[in-house]
Amino acid sequence: MALRLLDGSEAIVDAAITAGARFYAGYPMSPATELIEFMAKKLPESGGVCINAATEIEGVNMALGAAAAGFRAATGSCGQGLALMQEAIAEAALNETPIVIFNMARNQQDYFQATRGGGWGDYRTITLAPKDIYEAVEHAQLAFHLADKYRVPVIFMGDNILARTQMGVEIEKRDFGALPEKDWQLDGTSGGSGASRQIWTFGGGKTNAPGPGPSEHWKRIAEKFDMIAGIEARHEAAFTDDAQTVVTGFGTGGLFVEYVVRELRSEGHKVGFFRPVTLWPFPGEALEKATENCRQVLVFELNAGQMIDDVKLNVTDRRKVSAIGGVSFDESGLNLGALMDARVIRERILAAMEVSNQ
């Protein structure tokens, strides 16, 4: 297959459909708008449905319905739209409906929203943060796999650079392994059988087959997320064995950090990088190990300091951790700002290393 030159948004949509996504309901919002444009064009061609929802709340609940019916379903927006979806994301976690939520974020300020969440209850959302379009093509498929594997909502976290950069990509169906049968799906066929199906956040079950009830159900959900945390944390790192300085960043920021660190390495600096691929579960043990011997850990993120909390929770000596990022938007307020620049990141890393050497 030849490479095709695609917008990131189109590559993500093609990958999602390749993974079997058949339902999308969304609402336009920059820089996530192109997702619904491509979904509207391409889903019907693949036997799927794309609905222009009246609100993000309506869209995510439609996706919940399609997923409850047994189909791979998604919604998407940027962080502002995901703010409206929080109740339904929590609901998906607590009633175990697998949906995928694409957050083509305006910046990197949605880290807390994704990893802590704003809904009620003891839940987490697996969050995949690809660094570039190649990884995005994998993650757009992996998201549906993980959602089905654990019956959980999964957030795909991109940004405007990912959405609107063009790359030559080849989209092949990825095989992540076998999945359990969806014996819980609402297909309407079990009425009157005495064993009809139910999807309910309170886990009450039916008269004939009582469920565990709310307390026990929510305890099991929490245990499931503990289990996922032990299995699904992913990261990418290099040069950390002998690094005096380890620099962390996620998504596009992680890619920029990697570029700068490789450049500094080639010049002889003892610097390494560590990129969480999953923001939740956060690859804490791997980070702890990668930063055991270094003198300082730098956190680059375009926000006032969000991922740095997780870094400090996992680096053994949190006094080694400091921020080299900050709030930075372009003049529209809709896109990553001037701080997402390899030269600026290079200067900040070098300045921090100089202070550390004094």
Next chain:
Amino acid sequence: MSIVQTAKPPSIPSKKVADFKPSLLQTEEHHLCPGCGEPVAIRMVLEVIEELGLAQKNVCVIGHGCYGSFVMTMDVDCTLCLHGRAPAVSTGIKRMRPDVAVWTLQGDGDMTSEGLAEILHATARGENITCILLNNGVFGDTGGQMTASSVVGQRTKNTLEGRDPDYHGYPIVIGDMVASMQGSAFVARGSVHNAAAVAQTRRLIRKGFERQQEKRGLSLVEILTMCPTGWFVPAAGGADYMMESLGKTYPLGEIKDVAASAG
């Protein structure tokens, strides 16, 4: 539906409705208050679904209210979704499983207060779903507070002197709104305050599901249901109170039927 022959005397004795349980209920017991109208309404819906041969071909999406407890007793595939969002969840199910009858079970607080956008936009899209609205003009589940459909003058726990239009605004007559939109196929309002009304409402429910099967668009069957607890009246007085209060703002009958207008 089986036709009862009247040419000969019946071979089996007549039986009261209360003597048998519809096959789509797992138990005849319910957990609602004495005098509540909701169990009768839900029972009728389940009987109609079976009559139409949809028992193994339907999914129910339940909102939040007292009727939500039927999520444990109705023997149909169902989900109890977020407050007000049943028409949106139903849209997702119906679009992916167009051959399955999808229906919502909502109260007036669920549909006209929390979920007004969802019912109106589902109607605008002409979704082939049937929405059952149990309208008692009050949040019964929380003990009797004002909803968007509480009628003028209605006493609730947060309109102690009665709903005052100058202060609390006017009720939303959702049936008329839905009927005025192109995407609706059938809109009707029934009641369960006496046996005749129950029989009439049963026919309305049946038409609602028939329009869905015909893929004509959204059907809304509103059913006035007694809530003596939420109205602070004696259980036996619920039916009379309902027709004197809600019954005047929400007249019974068919509001729209595309089948009729098409001749």
